[in-house]
Amino acid sequence: MSLREEFVEWDEQKKSLVVTRQETIQIDGTNTEEAKQILEKKLRDIVRQIKTLKAEAQRTKTLLDTLNVSEGPIDPAPVPVPVEETQSPSVETPDSK
Numbered sequence: 001m002s003l004r005e006e007f008v009e010w011d012e013q014k015k016s017l018v019v020t021r022q023e024t025i026q027i028d029g030t031n032t033e034e035a036k037q038i039l040e041k042k043l044r045d046i047v048r049q050i051k052t053l054k055a056e057a058q059r060t061k062t063l064l065d066t067l068n069v070s071e072g073p074i075d076p077a078p079v080p081v082p083v084e085e086t087q088s089p090s091v092e093t094p095d096s097k
Contacts, residue, residue, distance in 0.1 A: 002026065 007020040029035040 003024045003026070005022045005024075009018045009020070010016075011018045027035045027038050029038050
């Protein structure tokens with residue numbers, strides 16, 4: 001729908017780059033008034049889409065909050081009981097047979 005052109009030049013006096021951009025928008029209108037109406041409609045459509053996405057995001061956030069509350073706190077992992085030196089675990093090795 002649009003065509004962008006970009007030109008980059010070196011400005012010797014200012015010792016800097018000058019970037020010039022030009023955008024051409026293809027619209028099916030026959031005059032400026034029609035182009036304005038088409039662009040206003042496009043803007044309304046974009047705003048409507050954003051409002052719809054915002055409402056969907058809010059519903060998703062509410063659902064996530066509900067899921068997080070229903071799960072409750074996470075129980076900590078059990079702490080392993082150290083094996084005392086006097087109690088060595090019985091491990092069979094090929095040599096002990």
